[in-house]
Amino acid sequence: DTAVSQTPKYLVTQMGNDKSIKCEQNLGHDTMYWYKQDSKKFLKIMFSYNNKELIINETVPNRFSPKSPDKAHLNLHINSLELGDSAVYFCASSPGGRQPQHFGDGTRLSIL
Amino acid sequence: AQSVTQPDIHITVSEGASLELRCNYSYGATPYLFWYVQSPGQGLQLLLKYFSGDTLVQGIxxxxxxxxRSQSSFNLRKPSVHWSDAAEYFCAVAYMYSGGGADGLTFGKGTHLIIQP
Incomplete structure (x- = not known):
């Protein structure tokens, strides 16, 4: 069974559209995260959710909104997509407390 | 704020040769350090971690x-590389949010490892 799964794997869309990326973990972890990897492979944290509460928001535009219906899911909604949003988005989970994070395989978002 | 520096953007090593990837960190408290590997088109896989204790840690x-600690370094090594080790390698430090409620990872910019036959 896949520990952290993201869907879709690829997402191609036009500027101005609204899209969502789903993430699910079956590890029983308390904390889930979203990271953005740019074209130069640089990884930067976007959000962290702990027990359904948003804990970290690292200067991310408010067009991005995480939604967590339960502890096992953390979806990422993006409104009014811009060219600069093109990147690979990774979901991750961990028990929290600086323990190792487990990553999904990523969603490659391409904005036309 | 915490930071991680990986000074080598690309490294080329012959198959069977030894490998060392450099990582320097900056963190105000006891660092929790990680190395992750990313194969093309894949997610990040944890290679190893350091929390405390023995300063030489073994991974997968x-x-x-x-x-x-004196050099603020956490260098990754392998005695003999295989062609399948070609990938992107990331060093990371875990930090606690200032409110103490949750954590995150700060990554270095990665080192791209190329294996020559």
Whole structure:
């Protein structure tokens, strides 16, 4: 069974559209995260959710909104997509407390 | 704020040769350090971690890393590389949010490892 799964794997869309990326973990972890990897492979944290509460928001535009219906899911909604949003988005989970994070395989978002 | 520096953007190593990837960190408290590997089109896989104790830590796939507090370094090593080790390698430090409620990872910019036959 896949520990952290993201869907879709690829997402191609036009500027101005609204899209969502789903993430699910079956590890029983308390904390889930979203990271953005740019074209130069640089990884930067976007959000962290702990027990359904948003804990970290690292200067991310408010067009991005995480939604967590339960502890096992953390979806990422993006409104009014811009060219600069093109990147690979990774979901991750961990028990929290600086323990190792487990990553999904990523969603490659391409904005036309 | 915490930071991680990986000074080598690309490294080329011959198959069977030894490998060392450099990582320097900056963190105000006891660092929790990680090495992750990313194969093309894949997510990040944890190679090893350092929390405390023995400064030489063993990981998966024959990798090890040595924590040196005096040098703020956490270098990754492997005695003999295989072609399948070609990938992107990331060093990271875990930090606690200032409110103490949750954590995150700060990554270095990665080192791209190329294996020559």
């Amino acid at each position: 796939k024959g990798f090890e890393a040595e924590f040196k």
